[in-house]
Amino acid sequence: MTTEPRWYKSSYSSNGGACVEVATNLAAHGxxxxxxxxxxxxxxxxxxxxAWSAFVADVKAGDFTA
Known part of the structure; x- marks a missing residue:
């Protein structure tokens, strides 16, 4: 298992420039x-x-609507 992050953007990203990238391959390292x-x-x-799992669950539940 690598300890180097493998970065990716969400498939919902439309290349608008306001994106974040995550490296979930390091989740096994905590x-x-x-x-x-x-x-x-x-x-x-x-x-x-x-904390990341809780954040993602809240986003999916719609807890951060504008």
Whole structure:
């Protein structure tokens, strides 16, 4: 298993430039890195897998509607 992040954007991204990339391949190590796709060499935030899972579940449930 690699410890290098494999970055990807959501399939819902329409190349509008306001995207984030995640590297879920590191979840087995307890972390999910997230970065700004416009700045791939910039900093990344590292979320604990349980926090990331809770965030994704809330998004899917519609808890972050505008």
């Amino acid at each position: 972390t999910v890195p997230v970065r700004d796709s416009k700045n791939p060499h910039g900093p990344a935030l590292a979320f604990d897998t349980s």
